[in-house]
Amino acid sequence: MTDDPVMTHIGAAGELFRAGDVEGARSAFAELWRAAVAEDDAFHRCVVAHFAADAEPDVEQELAWDLRALEAADEVTDERAQEFHGGLSVAAFYPSLHLGLADDFRRVGDDDRARHHLARGQEVLGVLGDDPYGQTVRGVAERLAALYDTPRVATAARVIAAPAASVFELIADPARQPAWDGNDNLAASAGGQRVRAVGDVFVTRLTMGEERENHVVEFTEGRLLAWTPSDPGRVPPPGHLWRWELQPLGGEAGDRTAVRQTYDWSHLVDEHRFARARATTPDRLRASLDRLAAVAEG
Structure with missing residues (x-):
């Protein structure tokens, strides 16, 4: 040459x-x-x-x-x-x-x-x-x-016939999350990890046996909760985010809540996670919302 x-x-x-x-x-x-x-x-x-x-x-x-x-x-x-x-x-x-x-x-x-x-x-x-x-x-x-x-933000919403405080408790207490997880990804979370503020970190165990540290990046009691999952000890996290937004609806009893779930992997840089991220579609999010509604409405 x-x-x-x-x-x-x-x-x-x-x-x-x-x-x-x-x-x-x-x-x-x-x-x-x-x-x-x-x-x-x-x-x-x-x-x-x-x-x-x-x-x-x-x-x-x-x-x-x-x-x-x-x-x-x-x-x-x-x-x-x-x-x-x-x-x-x-x-x-x-x-x-x-x-x-x-x-x-x-x-x-x-x-x-x-x-x-x-x-x-x-x-x-x-x-x-x-x-x-x-x-x-x-x-x-x-x-x-x-x-x-490829769209990197998936979102879904529905109205749940339960007060916002009750729905938020199911989300903010990691020990209760596996009961309504529509991704079939969460196996268990230890008790005593109820989220209270930005900066909290809660640990979950996945169905594959791995653990995740979840760093809380947005929090308003009863209204908003968002976290970024990470392998234990990894700082910063790889760049995907879960967000929950709750809006109480009017009515005499105040027992209806509009709930929106968002999965945002716009900043995910770990290619090993891309296949799983793409599979987290709005249908998967709606499955979580439906299960959350079933639990909250009892």
Whole structure:
């Protein structure tokens, strides 16, 4: 592909990473970066940073490398790129550069920038050929687009024939939640964890045997309760939220309550949880509301 020794060294560093020597690859890329900066070669800086990002296990460091790669790419002329990469224009790097940044920003929770770079990457996909590299990059674009085209907020509501205080008690006491859980996800919660304020943390055990620490982020007694689930000890939580809103309705007895449940995974960054998040549909939420109504109305 090239007789450029720097490109040969970049390939060798990439081989270290693929062989499992992550630290060796990171060290090699760092040295190559210093050399590229010293020689003031934007093309070499672009390629080094682009491949160094792939070898970086820390997402924030990966993001930093990808930003360096894009910045360097903007400084490269097509003539320089062709000279050192067998006729491949630097324009062919832009889809991968922007899509890499889209994925980085998604994983750090910055959806606005993720969407921006996804759009930029989609705009330039046409420069790619119908070869394995082009197919791989288009596959990344399709995966990211699917994530952002999928609704990430599910909500459902109904009127329950019970006073707001009684309904709220069923929600705010974790020990009572498994009785009306429409997701069939909650196995049990210990007593004595009744939520009283923002900042409270209650623990639930799932049907699969795992435990979740639930961090309360919104609270108004009798009216509003929201929490973010997390693995024990994980701070911050991965980014999805459950919210309950209650509104007492008029009437002589005051025994009717409009209840809305919302599941919001807009900021969820853990891909291992995406399948479960997508499965949490409004129908699942309505199932919880119906079971909650059955318990509350007795």
